[in-house]
Amino acid sequence: MMNGKIIALAAVAVIVVAGLGTGIWALSNSDNGSDAIQIVDGSGRTITSEEPLSKVFTVGNNSPTAMRLLGLNGSVVGASSTTDSSVAMVQSVLGGQATVWKSSASNLSTETVLMTDADAVICPVKSMTMSADQQTALERAGVLVIRLDCNGDSMFDDLRKLMVLFGDTEEVHAAFDAYNTYYQDVVSAALSAAESSTEEVTGDFMACLVASGWAYNEVSAFGGLIERFGITNVLKGKGFDTSGVGNSYTTDGFREVVDPSDVDYILLRSDKGLDAVYTMITDSSVEYMECESTSAYINDRMYYLHSDICSGAYGCVAYLILYKILFGGEVEGFSEDAVIDHINRLMGTPVIADGTVLCAWYGSSDTSGTVLVTYDAP
Amino acid sequence: MENNVGGEVSRPGAEELVKVYAGWSRKRLVFLLSMSLGVAVVSVLALCVGAVDVPLADTVSVLFRGLMPGLIAEPSNPHYATIITEMRAPRIVLTVLTGVSLGIAGMVMQGLLRNPLVSPFTLGVSTASSFGAAMSIVFGTALFGTAYYTSFSILGMTFSFSSFSTVMMSFVFGLCSIAIVLFLTRDSNVSRSTVILSGVIISYIFQAGIMFAKYASDDDQLREIALWMMGGLSNVTWSTIVIVLPVVLVCGIYLEKLSSDINVLSSGDDVARNLGIDVRKLRNRGLVFSTLITTVCIAFTGIIGFIGLMAPHICRMLIGNDSRYLLPASALMGAAILLISDTFSRVVMRPEELPVGIIMYIIGGIFFIWLVCGKKLGDRA
Numbered sequence: 001m002m003n004g005k006i007i008a009l010a011a012v013a014v015i016v017v018a019g020l021g022t023g024i025w026a027l028s029n030s031d032n033g034s035d036a037i038q039i040v041d042g043s044g045r046t047i048t049s050e051e052p053l054s055k056v057f058t059v060g061n062n063s064p065t066a067m068r069l070l071g072l073n074g075s076v077v078g079a080s081s082t083t084d085s086s087v088a089m090v091q092s093v094l095g096g097q098a099t100v101w102k103s104s105a106s107n108l109s110t111e112t113v114l115m116t117d118a119d120a121v122i123c124p125v126k127s128m129t130m131s132a133d134q135q136t137a138l139e140r141a142g143v144l145v146i147r148l149d150c151n152g153d154s155m156f157d158d159l160r161k162l163m164v165l166f167g168d169t170e171e172v173h174a175a176f177d178a179y180n181t182y183y184q185d186v187v188s189a190a191l192s193a194a195e196s197s198t199e200e201v202t203g204d205f206m207a208c209l210v211a212s213g214w215a216y217n218e219v220s221a222f223g224g225l226i227e228r229f230g231i232t233n234v235l236k237g238k239g240f241d242t243s244g245v246g247n248s249y250t251t252d253g254f255r256e257v258v259d260p261s262d263v264d265y266i267l268l269r270s271d272k273g274l275d276a277v278y279t280m281i282t283d284s285s286v287e288y289m290e291c292e293s294t295s296a297y298i299n300d301r302m303y304y305l306h307s308d309i310c311s312g313a314y315g316c317v318a319y320l321i322l323y324k325i326l327f328g329g330e331v332e333g334f335s336e337d338a339v340i341d342h343i344n345r346l347m348g349t350p351v352i353a354d355g356t357v358l359c360a361w362y363g364s365s366d367t368s369g370t371v372l373v374t375y376d377a378p
Numbered sequence: 379m380e381n382n383v384g385g386e387v388s389r390p391g392a393e394e395l396v397k398v399y400a401g402w403s404r405k406r407l408v409f410l411l412s413m414s415l416g417v418a419v420v421s422v423l424a425l426c427v428g429a430v431d432v433p434l435a436d437t438v439s440v441l442f443r444g445l446m447p448g449l450i451a452e453p454s455n456p457h458y459a460t461i462i463t464e465m466r467a468p469r470i471v472l473t474v475l476t477g478v479s480l481g482i483a484g485m486v487m488q489g490l491l492r493n494p495l496v497s498p499f500t501l502g503v504s505t506a507s508s509f510g511a512a513m514s515i516v517f518g519t520a521l522f523g524t525a526y527y528t529s530f531s532i533l534g535m536t537f538s539f540s541s542f543s544t545v546m547m548s549f550v551f552g553l554c555s556i557a558i559v560l561f562l563t564r565d566s567n568v569s570r571s572t573v574i575l576s577g578v579i580i581s582y583i584f585q586a587g588i589m590f591a592k593y594a595s596d597d598d599q600l601r602e603i604a605l606w607m608m609g610g611l612s613n614v615t616w617s618t619i620v621i622v623l624p625v626v627l628v629c630g631i632y633l634e635k636l637s638s639d640i641n642v643l644s645s646g647d648d649v650a651r652n653l654g655i656d657v658r659k660l661r662n663r664g665l666v667f668s669t670l671i672t673t674v675c676i677a678f679t680g681i682i683g684f685i686g687l688m689a690p691h692i693c694r695m696l697i698g699n700d701s702r703y704l705l706p707a708s709a710l711m712g713a714a715i716l717l718i719s720d721t722f723s724r725v726v727m728r729p730e731e732l733p734v735g736i737i738m739y740i741i742g743g744i745f746f747i748w749l750v751c752g753k754k755l756g757d758r759a
Contacts, residue, residue, distance in 0.1 A: 101729050103729060103730045104730075106602075107730040107731060108729060108730060109428065109430075109612070109728070109729045110612075110613065111428055111430045111461050111465055112429045112430065112729035114465075115455075115461075117457075126598065127597075127598055131613070132538035132539075132540045133538065133541050133612070133613035134612075135538065136538050136615065137464075137465060137613040137615070140464055141460045141465070142460075
């Protein structure tokens with residue numbers, strides 16, 4: 001009986017000591033973690049780094065440009081991009097000191113990333129990015145995988161997160177502020193001009209990514225950008241797709257939810273160049289649009305917009321061009337050429353090259369397209 | 379075996395027969411030992427090459443410095459240790475295990491169904507596994523919400539939920555395929571060809587499911603499905619080995635135990651029955667364990683074709699039909715073929731990795747063309 005009591009007391013003592021020990025250990029650990037840098041990346045994961053990042057590997061084209069805008073391109077020790085032209089672009093944006101591999105992210109060997117000595121990989125959230133298995137392999141080897149699109153709606157948030165990850169230094173802050181202020185000034189000028197314009201612009205638009213035939217709905221960043229000028233996405237409330245873009249409708253299905261005569265404007269986003277676009281829009285990839293029966297086609301209001309100016313670092317240029325398309329004039333104080341030139345200089349290389357066609361129009365009276373805006377470098 | 383001595387026909391004595399048999403067995407054992415040595419050598423070489431070449435001295439240093447720290451210098455690059463111990467070694471172990479599994483499963487299924495063209499994939503296992511993986515890839519987010527993109531840890535091993543879900547779904551559906559085949563052929567009078575035909579039919583049904591999953595997928599998911607179906611051994615972790623190794627060992631040993639009965643079965647179902655073998659039970663158990671050993675590997679690697687066909691064929695040509703030797707020989711041959719193919723897939727497009735399934739289909743195709751041509755030539759002769 002006595003032995004039983006002693007055993008019970010000993011057990012209680014062991015539990016109390018273990019509990020106290022665990023508590024003290026947890027507290028001491030939480031104290032140690034207080035200086036760590038934390039952000040929530042685009043996939044919703046909390047990323048913790050004990051020290052500011054100093055060497056990173058980038059995947060795709062947007063994170064290198066984001067690093068360049070923040071003046072952090074010297075911290076990129078390796079990068080990957082998918083095509084010859086984008087590899088050359090990334091190489092020149094980064095300034096030539098990083099090795100850039102031509103590879104799709106999911107095929108890239110994690111050994112290659114590890115040998116660059118990078119602390120972290122910055123890759124897109126979902127599309128053209130590293131797989132979950134690659135992420136696990138890299139993180140096991142001590143390389144953080146941070147998913148940031150650095151593009152579209154989240155671009156400025158992502159830039160701020162990069163600032164935090166790199167220690168929030170004054171130089172980086174200054175670079176961010178300079179770019180952010182300039183970008184917001186361009187956007188505000190275009191929207192103010194639209195608001196104060198005497199021209200009344202109404203109607204419905206449809207925006208498409210030409211290469212894949214995707215249509216942008218009301219939750220997409222590009223759709224939202226256009227709606228800021230007072231015209232309405234024809235897919236609004238039609239349940240077209242929940243992801244922002246989608247190509248799930250057949251021609252018949254599309255016609256059930258959208259009357260082509262309601263489509264007053266069609267905006268075709270592409271990076272394939274003017275010549276390729278008309279072939280594409282008459283191709284099966286976007287045939288569900290039935291573009292020839294839309295009022296946009298009949299009234300010559302189909303527009304091609306170069307992808308580079310629709311989102312990302314040059315996204316503010318789209319505001320100037322949309323103002324020109326819809327209200328028919330220039331935004332005071334900012335021309336497309338000057339804005340592109342300014343951002344090209346920040347990039348250290350003409351990401352948008354001299355002579356690039358930025359916008360063209362199509363319609364029943366001109367089916368092959370007429371150039372509306374070209375970038376002419378000063 | 380008869381000897382003609384001085385015009386008289388004499389039969390060999392028991393002693394001579396034992397000698398001949400011992401000679402055969404010795405040759406087969408030598409073959410098995412040589413194959414084991416070959417697999418070991420190729421494994422070490424495979425540790426040295428990949429997207430990054432690691433010098434042999436550094437590989438040796440990483441592998442043995444822990445045992446003899448005073449004698450062996452540190453590797454010339456600190457990343458070599460991670461690359462070898464965390465990235466390549468588990469990959470090579472899984473490659474060997476997968477080759478072993480597919481080789482064994484192919485040999486056993488061919489023996490049980492007495493058809494040299496049967497492999498784990500003829501019975502719908504690969505298609506069903508692909509269906510499971512495709513369902514997870516396309517509908518994972520709908521089923522599991524944002525949790526699909528998270529990771530979790532068990533006993534210090536980290537798993538990404540998306541990979542875990544794909545592995546589980548492909549494993550479960552792979553096993554389902556054989557369950558359906560066995561259900562359809564549960565009647566004791568069912569012929570071997572009905573078993574094979576049931577597998578083919580199941581395969582078509584799951585193929586329809588895969589097509590639907592592809593139709594419902596977006597571009598990234600479609601790519602992921604395609605890559606899974608091409609097979610690949612990248613980003614393997616030791617936690618995968620902890621799961622796969624015991625299953626392969628247990629199933630491998632059990633199937634080796636069945637090999638004597640499979641030998642008897644090669645004389646025909648009736649002969650086997652007369653010798654006291656429950657043919658139906660043997661066939662069902664063999665098929666279930668072969669499927670299990672296959673599915674546990676391909677759930678992690680994706681579809682890797684032809685090994686189950688090629689390895690037993692090559693070994694049969696080299697050491698004959700005795701299942702007791704053919705089974706380990708097929709296992710080692712499968713491991714060797716897959717190791718060489720995987721090493722090639724890692725270096726041919728550096729720094730990218732080519733899915734090993736592509737290499738296997740090329741090698742498999744060439745092998746069977748050679749086999750067919752060889753057979754034709756033999757017929758002409």
